[in-house]
Amino acid sequence: MVTATTVSSERLMPGGWGFIASAPLRITLPDVQPLQSRFVRDVAPRDHVNETIAELPDLDDSPARGKTWYTKTVEHVINVLWAIIVSRAMADQFPIHSGRVFLTTSPERGHNRVILAIFARKASAAQTIAFWNSLEPNFQRWMSTANSAQVKEFLTRVSPHFYWGDTYR
DSSP states (O other): OOOOOOOOEEEOGGGGGGESSSSSSOOOOOOOOHHHHBBBBBBOOGTTTTSSSSOOOEEEOTTTTTTTSSSSHHHHHHHHHHHHHHHHHHHHTOOOOOEEEEEEEETTTTEEEEEEEEEEOOOHHHHHHHHHHHHHHHHHHHHSSSOOHHHHHHHTTTTEEEESTTTTO
């Protein structure tokens, strides 16, 4: 059993930007089906052969690929978090547009953080905060089944950040 403090914070930034959760939650993944099989018809009626039930938001990890800090463990944690967030967003009809992975450094704190930026341009601050708060049980379930290296990376180095409103980039 993993023990950690649940921390969530909100900061509004100029121009309507914002992010939530500068500290990760103690979390776990639900039994997540592969996203394609869950959201895209595998066997469609013949007159709707290529019909998509829902379009999945893109996750751009190209800025991270090939970097020494983007280890297999970090990549796995990012992919699991993305699956949790997108699955929950689809179920709750929360408007995620895209995601991006990058590294941020904090010389004054002496550490680096891998950021999973989630962009929800059609969401309000209140919707985004409510959505963030709804994710904790899913993250908790995942952490109870993840290996210790994955949990450690999540709790110490990987942070999901949400950006909402019309001014996101």
